[in-house]
Each structure stands twice: as structure tokens, then as C-alpha cells.
Amino acid sequence: MTLPRPAPAPLLLLLQLIATATITSALASGQIMNNTQAMAMALDVNEIPQRYDEAQLWRIYNISEAMQRQVPVGQVLEQKFGGNIWKENSKFLDISIGKEQLKAARSFLDAQRLDAQVLSENVQALIDEEHLDGINATAPEQGQRSKKAARSSMHWKDYHDLETIYAFMREIRSKFPNIVRLYTIGQTAEGRDLKVLRISENPREYKKIWIDGGIHAREWISPATVTFILYQLMSNWENQPAHIRGLTWYIMPVMNPDGYEYSRTTNRLWRKNRSPSRRSNCLGVDLNRNFDIGWAGYGSSTNPCSDTYRGSSPASEAETKVVTEFLAKRKYNLEAYLTYHSYGQMIVYPWAYKAVKVKDASVLQRVGNTAVQRIAQKTGSTYQSAVTHEVLGIAGGGSDDWSRAALGVKYVYTVELRDRGTYGFVLPPKFIKDTALEGWTVAETVAQAIG
Ligand SMILES: [Zn+2]
Known part of the structure; x- marks a missing residue:
């Protein structure tokens, strides 16, 4: 479902000023604010972009x-x-x-x-820098007019809105109709589609690898990386080695579309989804605390206003529920679960919900180390591979732990992409390509390990 584009910020601000002025004068003249006015005011407040000047x-x-x-x-x-x-x-x-x-x-x-x-x-300066960097990177060169190509407008010089990402997925499907299938596996609280691509030459027999991104709204580098992985696979599919072509790939670039769009239009630092709570005015559940594993344990909150609110029950959220059901139906041959986040430059494996290593931790550590070495060779970045709870602390309800505990997936990794705190979530677009290449390197290494 396509949602109406939000009005540009200055227009909203103007509307807000008018609404406020109307309400103020109405109150001054003794009139009572009616519901429509009150709602208009509340809606506008929610849609005015949040600024972080001198934060x-x-x-x-x-x-x-x-x-x-x-x-x-x-x-x-x-x-x-x-x-x-x-x-x-x-x-x-x-x-x-x-x-x-x-x-x-x-x-x-x-x-x-x-x-x-x-x-x-000044956090706002970081956000402005990120924005400007994207504009500069995509501006047509002098003397050249921008071409309106019929093809999708996907590239990795800047971050994209949901519709551009979905158009890219549709384009891949129509270019490779024999091996690509596009699923709409459900809808979010705000009515956006949840989409997954499957790439496979033999879905019944090949081993499966799942890759997702965008569980957390503000981690824009994650959907950018997952779409890049898709591009790496499909731009050269015929020449991919057997360990890549011989797998069934499930790819979900944006698991939290409502949050992602909200972080693009209104609050750059939004993390959760946007579902309403029955007992609070605060919106949103942390989807990576909502999976049915160690759900009521450490590292999450029962407070709907918290950024790590775990939701009212395990898999209470549409996103969590449909992904869980989709994967549970396909658990046969499911060998890898990769989920991309930012930031920290880490490749971590279970468990996160308890201070214990999985039994085959040495295998996961070895494959993680291989990815770390290859990344260093390719881009020079330093990543670290480790058990999640040792480096990130204990947290229940994560998708990675769930895939291992509920489905028995072997190669389970959460990849924390760039950087290590200079820009944090607000990574300037000039770093997208190299970071995405690092993400692809992890996927490639895991595919090889599956063999
Ligand atoms: Zn995250």
C-alpha cells in the first residue's frame, strides 16, 4: 500500500502555526476546542520533524x-x-x-x-551532514541534465525511501522471473507491506539462507547493505560460484517499514515500529526485543515509552509474527540467519538472552573470524567477532536467538555495521558502498561455510 507523501516541513509548520493560532484565539474568546481542532493539533505535532540542535x-x-x-x-x-x-x-x-x-x-x-x-x-549537525552528503553525491554533474530512466532509481550513493527499495525488489523479480519470487508476507500497523524476495534455482532441495535488515528504524545503513547484497547476487548471478548459486536466498531489506519511514520523515533517531499501545500514548515496540525467546528477561523494558519496549506479549507485533511464521514454515534446510544492524563493527552470535555460548560456538567463531579477516583485506575496516552477551550485554527477545532456539539454525549472526561511534546511526552516505561491501563479505563467507 502506498501512503500519501507527508507535506514538506515548512508547510506543516505553517499549518501548525495556523492551528495553534486558531485554537489560542478560540480559547481566549471562551470557545471550547472541538475534537477536530484538537486532533489537527495533535497530528501536526507528531509530524513536525524532530530537531536535535546542539544535542x-x-x-x-x-x-x-x-x-x-x-x-x-x-x-x-x-x-x-x-x-x-x-x-x-x-x-x-x-x-x-x-x-x-x-x-x-x-x-x-x-x-x-x-x-x-x-x-x-551537535547531533543535528550530524543529521544535516548526512543529508547534504547524499544530495552532493547524487547531484547531476555540471552540464549534465538528470536522466529520468525507466529503470529503478536504486543506487548506493545515498539512502532511499521504502518505495524505491520495493521498486528495486520488483525490478529484480521481473528481470529474473524463473528464479525470483516476491512475497508480501503481511502488513504493518500503518498498513505498509512487508516484503521478502526468494532467489533460488531449486527451492525444494537447496539449503536456505535468510537475510534481513531494518529491524531498527534509524539504522539506515542496514537496508542499504541488504539491498546491496541483493544487487551483488543478481548483477552477476550467472557467474556466481556454486556455493552461492546452490543456495536458496531469502532477503528482507526492511523488516520495520513504518519505523523506517518515520525516521526518514520525522525523527531521525526513531528505533521501534509505530504500533499504538493500549496503556500509553507512547508508540512503538522494539522488534528485536519482541521475539519469543527470553522475552521477559533482561535487556528489555515493560515501559511503552522506552526505546527497548518489548511489547505486550511475545510476537505481539505484526512484523515479528509474520516473519516468525514465514520462517517456521521453511525451517527445513534453513542453515543461516543473518540480521544486519548498526553500529559497532561486530559480527556476533548466540546467545544474547543468557550468558552462555552455543555448543558449536567454536565453529561460529571461526567463520566469524574469517569474515573479519576478509573485511580487513577488502576495505581496511576492523570488525570483531564474538559471543553476543559478552560484548553487547544480555538481552532477550532477539531475532537471532529465536532463529537458533526455535528453528535450530546453525549459522546465526547479527552484524553490527559501521561505524564505531563517530557518526553512529547517522553514517554519511559516502560510507555506504564500503560498509555494504563489508556486509556482503559476511554473507559470502557464511554461504561458503554452508557449502
Ligand atoms: Zn539494531
Whole structure:
């Protein structure tokens, strides 16, 4: 389903001003605000792009000591100081704090004897840089007029909206009708389609590999990488080695389309989906805390306003439910589950929900190490392969753990793409190609391991 394009920001702002002025004068003259006016106001507020002017991105070390004193630093900064947690692991916490709360948040940290390293002085500047970089990279060269090609407008010089990604998937299907199948496996709370491509010369017999991206809305490099993997496969399918052509590939570039679009139009740092809650005005569930594995355990929240809200029950969300059902039906021969996230440059494997390694951890570590070495050779980037709970902390409800626990998938990896905190989620488009190549390298290495 195609949704209406949101009005450009200045128009919304104008509408908002008019609505506010109307309501203010109505209130002043003693009239009561009617439902339509109230709704118009509420809707506009939700759609005005969120700005992060002079918000800072901090990295705070040694939070485990404060935790031992029963002070959950991330939670306090999130709930009391409006902080936005970017990343929390066993070593540090990355969190952005709005301009107005900087002083108070600093005082809180001082009282806890914690220090914050400032990764960015102005988060909005990062967002603006990302935006401009994309415009510059895609601007037609001087003297050249932009060509309106009939083909899909896919490229990896910039990030794309959902419709461009879906058009690219349709194009692949129509170019390779004999080996590609395009599934619409369900719809989101806001009515967007959930789409999966299957590429296979022999779906009944070949071993299967699943690849997904975009579980978390703001991790734009993830759908960019997964579409690049699709491109790498299909642009040269006839010449791919046997270990690639001999697999059935399931590819879902955007598991959270509602969140993805919201992060593009309204709030760049949005993480969850956009489903409403019965007991709160806060929207959204963290889909990677909503899978039916260790669901009520550590690392997720019962608070609908939290960025790691786990939902009302396991697989309560349409996205989680349909992916779970789709994969459960195809678990025969399903050998690999790869899920792409950002950021941190890591290739991690189960478990995440408990502090235990899987029995075949040595195999997963070896394949992970091979991918790390190949990435270093190809792009020079340093990745690390490890058990999830050791480097990212314990968290239940993740898709990776679920695929191993429920379906017995062997090669299960969560890939945390670039970077390591300079730009975080707001990775400028000039880094897309190399990062996507790193993501492809992991997929290629795992395909080879399946053999
Ligand atoms: Zn993520």
C-alpha cells in the first residue's frame, strides 16, 4: 500500500502555526476546542520533524559500577533527562542529550562520579551532514541534465525511501522471473507491506539462507547493505560460484517499514515500529526485543515509552509474527540467519538472552573470524567477532536467538555495521558502498561455510 507523501516541513509548520493560532484565539474568546481542532493539533505535532540542535552525543564508561550501586544510568538519563540511548553494552553507554538538559545531566553524572566523553557537540549537525552528503553525491554533474530512466532509481550513493527499495525488489523479480519470487508476507500497523524476495534455482532441495535488515528504524545503513547484497547476487548471478548459486536466498531489506519511514520523515533517531499501545500514548515496540525467546528477561523494558519496549506479549507485533511464521514454515534446510544492524563493527552470535555460548560456538567463531579477516583485506575496516552477551550485554527477545532456539539454525549472526561511534546511526552516505561491501563479505563467507 502506498501512503500519501507527508507535506514538506515548512508547510506543516505553517499549518501548525495556523492551528495553534486558531485554537489560542478560540480559547481566549471562551470557545471550547472541538475534537477536530484538537486532533489537527495533535497530528501536526507528531509530524513536525524532530530537531536535535546542539544535542550532544556522549559516551559514558564504567556504568557497571553505578549499576552495582543500583543506579541504572541509561534508564535515568532516558527517563529523567529525555536522553536517547544509541548503544549500551558491557563497556560503555552512548546516549544523546538535548540542549536544555545538558547541564542537569552533567550534574547527575558528576554525582555518580561518571565522566562523559563528547562524541558529538551537535547531533543535528550530524543529521544535516548526512543529508547534504547524499544530495552532493547524487547531484547531476555540471552540464549534465538528470536522466529520468525507466529503470529503478536504486543506487548506493545515498539512502532511499521504502518505495524505491520495493521498486528495486520488483525490478529484480521481473528481470529474473524463473528464479525470483516476491512475497508480501503481511502488513504493518500503518498498513505498509512487508516484503521478502526468494532467489533460488531449486527451492525444494537447496539449503536456505535468510537475510534481513531494518529491524531498527534509524539504522539506515542496514537496508542499504541488504539491498546491496541483493544487487551483488543478481548483477552477476550467472557467474556466481556454486556455493552461492546452490543456495536458496531469502532477503528482507526492511523488516520495520513504518519505523523506517518515520525516521526518514520525522525523527531521525526513531528505533521501534509505530504500533499504538493500549496503556500509553507512547508508540512503538522494539522488534528485536519482541521475539519469543527470553522475552521477559533482561535487556528489555515493560515501559511503552522506552526505546527497548518489548511489547505486550511475545510476537505481539505484526512484523515479528509474520516473519516468525514465514520462517517456521521453511525451517527445513534453513542453515543461516543473518540480521544486519548498526553500529559497532561486530559480527556476533548466540546467545544474547543468557550468558552462555552455543555448543558449536567454536565453529561460529571461526567463520566469524574469517569474515573479519576478509573485511580487513577488502576495505581496511576492523570488525570483531564474538559471543553476543559478552560484548553487547544480555538481552532477550532477539531475532537471532529465536532463529537458533526455535528453528535450530546453525549459522546465526547479527552484524553490527559501521561505524564505531563517530557518526553512529547517522553514517554519511559516502560510507555506504564500503560498509555494504563489508556486509556482503559476511554473507559470502557464511554461504561458503554452508557449502
Ligand atoms: Zn539494531
